[in-house]
Every structure is written in structure tokens, then in C-alpha cells.
Amino acid sequence: MLEGNDKITTRPFPQSQKVYIKGEQFDIKVPMRQINLSDTIDDEENVIKNDPVTVYDTSGPYTDPEVFIDPLKGLPIVKEGWRYQKEHLMTVDIPKPLQSDIFKREKALVAKEEHPITQRFYASQGIITPEMEYVAIRENCLYNKDKKTKSLHPDPMGANIPEVVTPEFVCQEVAAGRAIIPSNINHPEMEPMIIGRNFRVKINANIGNSALSSSIEEEVEKAVWAFRWGADTIMDLSTGKNIHQTREWILRNSPVPVGTVPLYQALEKVHGNVADLSWEVFKETLIEQAQQGVSYFTIHAGLRWQHVPFTIKRKTGIVSRGGAIMANWCTTHKRESFLYTHFDEICKLMARYDVAISLGDGLRPGSIYDANDKAQFKELETLGELTKMASKHHLQVIIEGPGHVPLHRIKENMDKELEHCYEAPFYTLGPITTDIAPGYDHITSAIGAANIGWYGTAMLCYVTPKEHLGLPNKQDVREGVITYKIAAHVADIAKGIPGVESRDHAMSDARFEFRWKDQFALSLDPEKAMEFHDATLPDEGHKTSHFCSMCGEHFCSMKASKALHKKTKETEEETVEI
């Protein structure tokens, strides 16, 4: 079992320090990572200080050397004292068998009957919550202080991106249902974040064991790696034994919102017999997980009985696990899905904990052949209908999207989602753009993800190199998360999120000046960058060399260009202009 820091990665990133920005309206402190850079020595040997680069930080207290991490105790509470919801909340006893001995949780919070407590409810009243100020500060990443790095000719594709994110803007976006702040009242360890088309593109990492493989310890460390490398949310998709206990461990140690697919646990409860699934078992599972602190549930309520025949002519049928389960249930019982018929009750129940609903795309394509077909788009229309229903309960809603789509057919997915789903945030899995590269599906899907992120998708669910082949290990999680940070960042640049290019520009400056250590520190994965550099030039002296082994000393274009730079400056006037 995990003890102290033994099996958990806690080291900070090189040249980086955790900074906390205080709120103006609320007593909050918002974590960011400040990357400190070395000095520039110019042509005349003058020393010029370089401003540090402050970046969005999902890694939680794990990278703060001031915080002692003990996974047996869980993370410190972030949201304590924000009890503006307090008068509308009450506590309930967690049933004995579901209490956690280790974390000593006997009671959970729940809204008093019939009083909404979701972020969306407050937003609809024009009330700014601490969560809203928190995410506003977080999104700005100090750009609001200097407004230095301007976006270069962005193409927001219809997004409405403000120069500075204010709490008022956040409030307005949440009220309109264009953004959500997943924020279960029973997950106080969480650092709030926002998912919406007019904010930074977010990424999700799926973790969780299958019946075949992986232990609780491994899953907690995988989760910690996911935060470390940049996951904005994680989904615990465990399906094996100890599903409740695994989730408890993950939640108590997670600084990011945690999502689940409650149907998986419901199916465990009926011993894997799809036919035995019922609204009662499902409802019980929702309550259990809501009381633990899960911030969003994927629910495949849009897959209706009548959609099932549309999948017959597909190459790969139904590839969503939840979708396949529900299609089987409908077909077996010859009845409409209980998720659809009980949708109002589901919304009511989730709203009491402010669990957001992620409307699952049970009919997403599992191959490029099946992309954008009738099954997929009929379900999407139903998701739109459900979005409207959920809104009546002030529920926060996101819409799940594909999957497998060839490059030129991706935009249609975004357009249709905006058309049918009232601009609710889109949350896509990739999409994978070709089926022929198992082992490289982080890449086949990053191509799709960067594009759909640019077009307006608010959150990208990662794909690891093990997709279609096996359960990812922690190195796969790292590879998947970094790949998706790339896709999200590429989309942010294209959309023109203000200030987001400062890290690129600092990297380019460090490159041109051969500040190798600064290059590593500014990298999405400093450890890999350094490892690759050192593979051929390990000596400390080569960390300041004016070349690397790719081209060698005499063929380094940067080196030649630097020399030229000086010379051209001096002779600029003599040169003919065209």
C-alpha cells in the first residue's frame, strides 16, 4: 500500500516555482507555475534579465515542495471556507459499507430538497462565486498584468475570446451554458477549472484499471502523472474489483475534477448481466459516486432504442462501452433506455451535488468508415434535446463527441454540435484520423484533436499509444497527456487565447541564444528534452554550447545566423531595399 511519498512522483519541474495569485473578491489563491529563465548576454556582453514565464498549472500540490504529500491522508482542502452555498446544504450519512476508513469520510454534503446549488444556478442569478473568480484568474495566467504577448493573426472560428477573462465573463458564459465549472461539493480538494469554447482548450486523461490488470497504487500514481504532465480533468474508468475504493483513493488525492461512467459500476453490481440493469441500481450508483465527489458523469441517455438499427450497416458497430451496454439492454427488453426515460430524475439528483452531466455519445464511430453517419448524428440531435431538459435543472452540461473521423470531415462534427446542442461545451475523444496505426493512435488522434480544438471543442479526451491494444501504463499516460497538451496548445494559438504564445516565444529566444537549460525548463516535458539532448552530448559544458549533435558545430544555422545578425545590423543601411 502507498505510504508517504514513496511511490508518488512529487519533484518540481526544473527552474520552476509554484506561485499563488490571490483573489480580489474572495479569499482564494490560484496556483500557477513560474518558469525562471537565465540571463541573456548580448553581443556587447551586457547582461539582460529575462522575465519569467508563468504557465497554467494542473499539477496540484505535488509540485509544491512546501506541501508534504501523503496519499493516505489525501490532499489539503482547497474549497474550505467558500461555503456561500452553506445555507442550502445539509449533510447525510454515507452508508457504512461505503465509508472510507482510511480517509475517515462518514458524511457527505447534499443540497436541501429542491434548492439549486449548481454553479450554473448562481450564474443564472448573476451571482459570482469564488469558483468563478478562481477560474478567471487561472485562465489569465497573469497575461492581464502586462498584456505583453499579443496573439498573431488568430482565427477564432467564431469563438468569442475576451482579452482578459473577468469573473463577470465567466459568470455570463456559465449562465448561458457555454461553459461549465465541474465542481462537486464533495470534492473540496479540487482546484476549480472551466471548460468552454471561449477559454483555453482543456484535456482529459482516462485512467482506471480493467479486471485484467493494474492495482490501486498504480492507478493513483498514474493519476498523479496525469496531473503532473497537464491533465485538466481525469476520468476514472475502472471496471475491475475494488471500484469504489479505487475511486476514493483517486478523489482524495486529485487536485483536478474527476469524471466517471457510472454505468460501469452499476454493471458490476449486477454481476455483469446487462439485462439485470435497472433504474434503481443506476440511481443508487449515482448517489454513491456523487457523495464521493465525482464532478461529472458520462451518461449515455441519448442512445435511444430506435437508434440501434442504424448501426447495423457499420463496420465497427457500437464502440462506446456504455453505448454497447445500453443498446443491448434496449434490445433485450424491447424497451426505451431507462437513462432516457428517467432523464429528469437523473438531472434532479445530480444537481443536488453539482455533478455536471457529460452526455455520452454511445453511437460514436469506431472507424473512419462509420464517421458522420445517421446513427451518430441522430444521437447528437437527441443530446441536444437532453441539453435543453438538463438546463431546466440548472445542470451543467457538456456533449461528448467522436472518436474516429477523417480529417476533412471533422468540422462537420463541430458545426452540428453547435447547431443542435445550444453551444454546450463539446468534449471529443481525439478524433482519430486513420485506422492503420495502432501503437501510434496518440498521434493519429492528435491531428484530429488539434483541428477540432481549433474549430471550437472545449475539452479533448486523450488517446494513448496503447489505444486498441491494451491498458496504458504510466509512461503511456505521460505520452498521451503531453501529446494532448500539444494539441490543445496548438488550438489555443490558432484561436488566439491571449498570452498563450509567451511560452513559445521564450523558447524561441532561448533557442537562438543557446540557453539549453531554459529550453528544457520551458518544454512540456523537460525530462525528455534533456534526456534526448544528453544522449549524444551529456557533458555539463554542452548545456551552453552553441550547437547540438544534430548538425554539429560547423553547421549550426543558429550559430551562423547569430553571427550574421550582428554583421547585418552594422551594414543594414548599405543594403539595397526591394
Place this chain on the structure above:
Amino acid sequence: MLEGNDKITTRPFPQSQKVYIKGEQFDIKVPMRQINLSDTIDDEENVIKNDPVTVYDTSGPYTDPEVFIDPLKGLPIVKEGWRYQKEHLMTVDIPKPLQSDIFKREKALVAKEEHPITQRFYASQGIITPEMEYVAIRENCLYNKDKKTKSLHPDPMGANIPEVVTPEFVCQEVAAGRAIIPSNINHPEMEPMIIGRNFRVKINANIGNSALSSSIEEEVEKAVWAFRWGADTIMDLSTGKNIHQTREWILRNSPVPVGTVPLYQALEKVHGNVADLSWEVFKETLIEQAQQGVSYFTIHAGLRWQHVPFTIKRKTGIVSRGGAIMANWCTTHKRESFLYTHFDEICKLMARYDVAISLGDGLRPGSIYDANDKAQFKELETLGELTKMASKHHLQVIIEGPGHVPLHRIKENMDKELEHCYEAPFYTLGPITTDIAPGYDHITSAIGAANIGWYGTAMLCYVTPKEHLGLPNKQDVREGVITYKIAAHVADIAKGIPGVESRDHAMSDARFEFRWKDQFALSLDPEKAMEFHDATLPDEGHKTSHFCSMCGEHFCSMKASKALHKKTKETEEETVEI
């Protein structure tokens, strides 16, 4: 030193056999890889044969078990007997010090004075060459036989893609300068291929040692890996010692066209002193390399003296090695580039060997900050001017492009290239879409590459994970090549190259039927796919399991969906249609 097969990878791909398709007009045999699939067992236990999938094959004789490979002897001759050019050719003695003892090359072919022998010349006369029929057969990949796999709603973005590629179509495209068949008359080991917007997107892999690292043996094996995993051409960018000898080894063992940047060797000849470079040294180098068999030269003739000041305000100056050298030369001598002033002579000389010219983008951006700037686009306009000049000599021309460009600014590059360069094939390096991920630049650039390939780029120069950090080893070459095969294939699907999706569809069928071995065989990288699968389920029995460790047996959606498939078919009539 290399002996026999010892250090060279020659194993064929699993379930794959080399097939050779004969020409109708000429005595040629065009290699392809036929992937044989196992049978489908349907719901009623009927055995259904699956058609093999035939794919484009760049791996040369290395994957043909019938051919004995000895790198000391070089590859068998492919183009022997195609001497339609014969009456216009003569032989010249290779200067003694440049002769290869090992490969016994004392003479080289050259066109008789003033008689054009380029593929483009023949095309302009309406003459179909064996090369043209060869590439036509190769491009079709047997799609012309069955026309089975139709493209689904492609978006060719202005490309003019025929359903079947005929030798006549090839001839017309080459004549128009919209495509090239790089085909030095001194590289008879080469299997002809075509580069053009209306054909399959090609990829290039850079290999070559730097002064700091790598031996000839390593470079030959790197080249073999590049062909094996899918490189359509390679560039030998060696800059260290033994530059001539390394190239000889690579050429004699290469089934794909080889490109170089002759300036690198010219600089070696003047001991690295840029100021000492001259037209004479450069010319001598061109002849030396043309006589060895290099099929395209990157020449940075578009970088003019007057362009240099435009780079002053850049973050990363000039990042093209050739560009930096020539800018330094111009600035030192205060003179126009000798590549520009001698351009006509260069063209004349190259035409005599049918070496294609790849007009280098010496001013390509080295950071997203510098993308699409005046320096870059002024040079592009000059490349257009040079394209026109080269065409007069019937030279085959391609245009090099960036580099580093944010996602939303990529299309402008393609549009401007088409506008200024008479639709000559575009050949881009990535582009990289963000600067913050060293160690993952194969991915940051694959995002750009897939998009620009879709927009019309004819060949994508790969980027390996070591980019910006060090010299790639053979594993990096594999990773880079596979990543770029993905980008090119994704672009081919988007553009609608007929039949190209057959491999995707076969993969999807194999997935849905749990034919694991077929999935591996159909993968771009069968070895990695199998390794990843076997990491958790190594037993032979699991090669037919109806699940993998990702979801486990009870949560496999494919398995559930398959069961459902049968059930739904039976009850389809009962279900209400919407």
C-alpha cells in the same frame, strides 16, 4: 564494415508478400506489398475468405526474401534496359579519387551536350517513358483492377485527382511541371516514384551523419530503416568526414531517390570557411554528386542578398543551414548570391543528369513567431521566378516550404506557393505548430504536415523526436517515418486518393472480428502494435481473444456490439423507425 546481411534489417513484414505488377507498354515490374488476411468466421460459422490488401511499398528488395542483400555489392539494377535515352547519352570517366573501389564505378552517364534527357523534356514531347508507366502502376496500387474501395466524401481542396492514374496522366502532369519523377540516370538501382499534388502524398526522411556522431554503417542501416517504414525519398545530409563515401554507400543501397544539399559538401571542400565558397567549388560538387546518382539537389538560390535584412527583427534569424551559409556569403562579400547569379548554368548542368531541383527555402521561419513574414514570402516569390527559369531547361522543380507555422496560418503557405510557383510540387518540413515541445516535434509537426498535405503539399519532410536536440538514431528514424506515413495517409484520405482507405477498412473489419494478427499485419508498424498488445496479454491464445486488456473481457464494447449485431438483425423489423 558491413558484410552480408549482418547489420542490415531484411526481414519481411508479417503475412506480407512482395508482388510485382508487370507493365503493359514496357518491360517493367512494379513492387507492391500484399498483406494476406485470415478468414472471417461469420455468425453461422461459415468461412469467408478475405481479399488481401495491396499497399504501396517503398521498402525495396530488403523485404523480398528472394533477393540476397549484400551492402558491399549494392542493390540489383532496376532501370537496366530502359535505355530509351541511350542515343542522347554518353559516358564520362569519374575522376580517380572519386571512384569507388568497392562498387567498381569508374564511369558515369551524362547527356550529350545540349540534348535534354529529363523526364520533363520527354513529357513535353508527349513521350511516355518506362518511368511514367512505372509510377502510374505504382500509384494505382491495384485499385484500377477492382475499384472496390470508394473514397467517402473527399475534399481535394482544388487538387485534380483522377480515379485511375494512367501513364498519359503522369506524362501530362510532369509536362506541366505539376509533378516530378526524380530519376538521375546514374541511380539505376532506384524504383521510380512521382511527387505531385494530384498523386499520393510522399514523405522524405533525412539521414546523414554530423561531424560529431554516427558512422557509415549506422547511416546505411538508418537508410534501410527509412525505406522499410515508408520513406519515399531520403536526403543524405551528411556533413562530417567521408561525405563522398557515405553517399556512395547510401546510393548503391537505396531503392528510393536520394536528395542532398550540395552546399554542405562544397563548404567541407573549403574547410568550413564560408567566405571561400565559390561558383567553381560549387559546380565541381554538383558534377561529383550528379555522377554518383543523386536525384534532387536542394539549392538555396532564392535567398538573395537584399532579403537578408528582412530577417533582423526575427526571433530566430535564419534556421536553414544552407540559408545561413549563403546569407553569410552575401553579407561578407557584399554581393549577390552566386547561386542566384549562376542559376542558368546550374540548371543546364543538372538537366544533363536529370537531377531535379528542390528550391530551398533558406529563409523559412524557425519559430511560429517568424512564420509567414516578409523574409519568407519575398524568398518564395523569387523561387517562383527561378521555377520559370528552370522550366526553360526542362528541369524538374519542387519548392521547399516551412518549417514552423501555427495551425491557422498554414493554408496561406500553400495558397501563396500555388500562386507564385506555377503549381510546382510543394515540399514542406512539417510544419511544426508549436515551439514548446522538444522531444515531441514529430508530433507538433505531424499536425501541421497532415493539414498542409491535405491542402496540397506533394511531399512532407519528416521531423523526428530528436529535432532541436540531437542527431536521430535508427529508432528515431522509425518513429519519424511512421509519424509522417500517418500524416501523408490522413491527407490522402482527405483528398480522396482512390482506394487508399482499403487498408483502414480492412483494419476496422479485423478489429470488429478480433483478428488480432491481421490487425498487426495491417498496421503501419506491425512490430510495435504486437509488442504493445503482448505487453499485457502475451499468450498465443490471446491473439484470437474477443477482448484486450484495455477494457477487459466483460467491458469490451466490440464484443458486446458483435452480440448485439446478430440480435438486432433478427429484430430489425419489429423496431420503430424514426
